[in-house]
Amino acid sequence: MAAVLGVSAMAAAPIAQAQTKIGFVSTERILRDSQPAKAAQSKIEAEFKRRDDELQNLANKLRNDAQKFDKDAPVLSESDRISRQRQLSDLDSDLQRKRREFQEDFNRRRNEEFSAIVEKADAAIQNIADNQGYDLIIQDAVTVSPRVDITDEVLKALGG
Template identity: 55%
Template sequence: MKTTFPLIKNLTAAALTVGALLAAAPAMAQEARIAAVNSERILRDSVPAKQAQVKLEQEFSKRDRELQDMAQKIKGMADKLDKDTAVLADADRQRRQREVADLDREFQRKQREFREDLNQRRNEELAQVLERANRVIRQLAEQRKYDLIVQEAVYVNPRIDITDDVMKALNAGSK
């Protein structure tokens, strides 16, 4: 009799487990509503992203032109120095080499500062666009009763891609 008792205990536990699974089946049968958004496309093609790009170009165009002018000046000075090297006295050649080197160092510093400032401002602008996009995504999720919206995925079936809807809402809010 001792050998059958553990068997009855195991059968009872198995029956309870199966019963619990069957009772939970209707709840599990409810399909989760899932959607996906291509945030890269939003940051590239949406009206707010394009407005941010125009704003950055306007903000940094003057400094960019100044850097281009400075680069041309350095190139002109270096070319003139190369041409005149044979006829220059040693002291004059060294002085002009030093001037070109000093100007080039200043150019490198200004160019580095420009890139850092531009990257910082671009990150700030894109963060604002993403924040607005996330608000729109949350609104769509609530309206359409989505359980999950994924922003980055390896593959997205076009059937669940709501990027166009997000962009329409974003673009409408930007006009």
């Protein structure tokens, strides 16, 4: 009987050794919580601070001018009313254009920075996979067991 158990245990050993080691990494957490992501976010915010302030000032000017126009409209001549409406419309169009340009530039810069972070994260993930013998590491899944989530290890490898 002991010999049978010994043979079956030996037969099960290759099966246990052949199991696939799987890991999971949350790209969202990497791009939100990693030290490089936080540094990139601060860098981008600093780069765009002046333009954001200009947009805020322009929006405030438009709001103040519109309020002044609403107050003055009853006593303005027809030509002055039309002229000020045109000015408000032009200012609004300018604001909308600048907001659109700002958003496009901001998104482009953020994508550039995050692309570099993803490259660093991919290198860290590859290093972890090589050093710890992972057969498969999945990024972004619908549901994941915490026991295969190696996101914290990747965050540590990225310095945060």
